Amino acid sequence: MKALKASALRKSYGAQEVVSGLDLDVAPGECFGLLGPNGAGKTTTLRLCLGLSHPDSGDIELLGEPVPARAREARRRIGVVPQFDNLDPDFTVEENLLVFGRYFSLPAPAVRAKVPALLDFAGLAGRGDARISALSGGMKRRLTLARALINDPQLLVLDEPTTGLDPQARHLIWERLRRLTQEGKTLVLTTHFMEEAERLCHRLAIMDRGRLIATGSPRELIAAHIESQVLEVHGTGLDAWLERAGGLAPRVERAGDTVFVYATDVAPIIADLRQHPELIYLHRPASLEDVFLKLTGRDLRD
Amino acid sequence: MRWVAVWRRNFLVWRKLFIASVLTNLADPLIMLFGLGYGLGALLPSVAGMSYVAFFAAGTLCSGTMLTASFESMFSGFSRMHGQKTWDAILYAPLTIDDVVAGEIVWAASKAWLSGATILAVVAVFGLATSPLVVLTLPVAFLVGLAFAAVGMVMTVLAKNWDFFSFYMTLIMTPMTMISGVFFPAEQLPPPVLAVAQVLPLYHGVALVRPLVAGHVPTGIALHIAVLVVYAAAGYAMTLIFARRRFST
Numbered sequence: 346m347k348a349l350k351a352s353a354l355r356k357s358y359g360a361q362e363v364v365s366g367l368d369l370d371v372a373p374g375e376c377f378g379l380l381g382p383n384g385a386g387k388t389t390t391l392r393l394c395l396g397l398s399h400p401d402s403g404d405i406e407l408l409g410e411p412v413p414a415r416a417r418e419a420r421r422r423i424g425v426v427p428q429f430d431n432l433d434p435d436f437t438v439e440e441n442l443l444v445f446g447r448y449f450s451l452p453a454p455a456v457r458a459k460v461p462a463l464l465d466f467a468g469l470a471g472r473g474d475a476r477i478s479a480l481s482g483g484m485k486r487r488l489t490l491a492r493a494l495i496n497d498p499q500l501l502v503l504d505e506p507t508t509g510l511d512p513q514a515r516h517l518i519w520e521r522l523r524r525l526t527q528e529g530k531t532l533v534l535t536t537h538f539m540e541e542a543e544r545l546c547h548r549l550a551i552m553d554r555g556r557l558i559a560t561g562s563p564r565e566l567i568a569a570h571i572e573s574q575v576l577e578v579h580g581t582g583l584d585a586w587l588e589r590a591g592g593l594a595p596r597v598e599r600a601g602d603t604v605f606v607y608a609t610d611v612a613p614i615i616a617d618l619r620q621h622p623e624l625i626y627l628h629r630p631a632s633l634e635d636v637f638l639k640l641t642g643r644d645l646r647d
Numbered sequence: 648m649r650w651v652a653v654w655r656r657n658f659l660v661w662r663k664l665f666i667a668s669v670l671t672n673l674a675d676p677l678i679m680l681f682g683l684g685y686g687l688g689a690l691l692p693s694v695a696g697m698s699y700v701a702f703f704a705a706g707t708l709c710s711g712t713m714l715t716a717s718f719e720s721m722f723s724g725f726s727r728m729h730g731q732k733t734w735d736a737i738l739y740a741p742l743t744i745d746d747v748v749a750g751e752i753v754w755a756a757s758k759a760w761l762s763g764a765t766i767l768a769v770v771a772v773f774g775l776a777t778s779p780l781v782v783l784t785l786p787v788a789f790l791v792g793l794a795f796a797a798v799g800m801v802m803t804v805l806a807k808n809w810d811f812f813s814f815y816m817t818l819i820m821t822p823m824t825m826i827s828g829v830f831f832p833a834e835q836l837p838p839p840v841l842a843v844a845q846v847l848p849l850y851h852g853v854a855l856v857r858p859l860v861a862g863h864v865p866t867g868i869a870l871h872i873a874v875l876v877v878y879a880a881a882g883y884a885m886t887l888i889f890a891r892r893r894f895s896t
Contacts (some may be wrong), residue, residue: 397738399895413895417741425739432731435660445660447652448740493739 348531353405365555378534378546382646386555387535424493428504439473467491483514503534539634574608580624653750676711695722701775705857706829716759720799744894755796763788778862793850797882804890
């Protein structure tokens, strides 16, 4: 059985189709990442899969339950970390967990017994009585993660779990998410941080304009879609060099005042660049970000 | 009964601010009652066979209940739905938007009931109601609370911003309070205006509460209850339609 399976999913808001014929497959125990630029339809896809909004057409099966018909039953075994924190500002840290546990009809003593471990996991031990407004952004995120674990879910859905966090806070969240994966939980997350996707996800899907355009492990995606080496070149005389560069490398792309050269063997190009000291270059291995930009383009999305 | 968790959430928040909440529950109607009741009452002979203070106290019991139900379902409800996104968080759990609005409506009615009960206590303490029948105003207050909570919740799930409520408050609630017999007997209104009052819920709440405060059994009980029940039920049904549209599409 798949942890999550969606097929031919469609959803429009007014005249705009936000999800257009999407197929998704997540195996149990997998950390699956949904990547895409802003407005690609990632959040809508998650909402559809959770049964929070209803698709125009298509089938969804979440932990074996048909969605939206039996979404409520599926959500008993699911935890959600939304993109924007919606902790209850009327309650303290601990009360947030207690009250949330009641929404799952969990008996109060059972929830109360879980709270210390969850606070510990969230790095909030001893902060149980703190007001939500007194927490930093990172603490709120971690509390939201702890809240999503109150029902000991099989599957966690995380919508941009580290957006807006500083590097320290982000690394802590990553470490916790990896721990959850090791415990055997299935994770479905959206992100537009390639680094996050590369570090955490076993498998990725790149999404744009409401459909999936590529799936695979981070390594598979890089191997399948892009040359292994990248040169970033800038400096005076770039235009003249650009004309010749086309003959040296399989793929050359210009973005503003930088030229990106993609190739498997960059030695001849580097040799050429050495003869032009006015050009500054950076040589690095291709990354997921290169795949992402190749597939979704360099245009701004906002 | 899943909505109980939503009711309970609001109750727990209220319990934290219990003293402040009960004080405002008390202060508002008391100021009205003694300011207007004793002030104006001194100038007036008995109204509808009772002292003006007692007459007005019965009306205040209803309008106070109405106000609490409306404020809680609209302003507090909108804050939880829109500002704090509390509803969004609840929907990640195995609860649906139907459970959320049911919990919110019953909660607003409960809080309104407490307002009504507080006013009743004041009325009793000041000797304005002596008949044991007055206890029956308690279930009436809950029903008035349900009717206005349900209608208020329709406004909430339709609202785009806070300004939306001022239309309902200014154009509907305020005139309704004027013509529903809170301040003076509605029967002295021109017949067309009275007819309008009679299709509105507050009139029927007052029609039940005032005789009970005076120690009589109200006439036309079934009709008055039916109107309040219809408003509560229709409000709930409309809330469901608009809330599902707002949240599930």
